[in-house]
Amino acid sequence: MTGKKELAVAALQNGTVIDHIPASVLFDAVKILGIEKLNTHVTIGNNLNSKKLGTKGIIKVADVEFPEAILNRIALIAPTAVVNIIRDFEVVEKHPVQLPDTIVGIVKCGNPKCITNNEPMKTRFEVVDRENVTIRCHYCGHSVSNKDAQID
Numbered sequence: 001m002t003g004k005k006e007l008a009v010a011a012l013q014n015g016t017v018i019d020h021i022p023a024s025v026l027f028d029a030v031k032i033l034g035i036e037k038l039n040t041h042v043t044i045g046n047n048l049n050s051k052k053l054g055t056k057g058i059i060k061v062a063d064v065e066f067p068e069a070i071l072n073r074i075a076l077i078a079p080t081a082v083v084n085i086i087r088d089f090e091v092v093e094k095h096p097v098q099l100p101d102t103i104v105g106i107v108k109c110g111n112p113k114c115i116t117n118n119e120p121m122k123t124r125f126e127v128v129d130r131e132n133v134t135i136r137c138h139y140c141g142h143s144v145s146n147k148d149a150q151i152d
Helices: 023-033 068-076
Strands: 014-022 042-050 054-062 082-087 090-096 102-104 124-129 134-137 143-145
Touching: 014 023, 014 068, 023 042, 023 054, 023 068
Parallel strands: none
Antiparallel strands: 014 054, 014 082, 042 054, 082 090, 102 124, 124 134, 134 143
């Protein structure tokens, strides 16, 4: 057989595409966005070739436009991610994710003595370094980089 083969994935009529996610954190992004709870068509591609990242992941969700605050939560683990909003098969918005100042309920505090590990409450981290993506626990002061953050 000659010629190239390509696996085609159907285009979205309406929805959200999140591209340029580092392959190593793709499934953390799925967890952060709560995609496993959706009842719509979802396409997840991982270890795809990328000129910028080497390999990347992509998430396509039909008929859902996530609030910007939810999308920006993945900036913690995937600061290179780009969001595309699709309407009528056309990209109507395209923008990078932006790290919020405060991250609530996503990251588990690594300090075993932190109140969030001993009481039923959401974690809260403030961003202390945007360039190197470092966050600090609001309750105990424990700092962690995005590479070492445990997604809860």
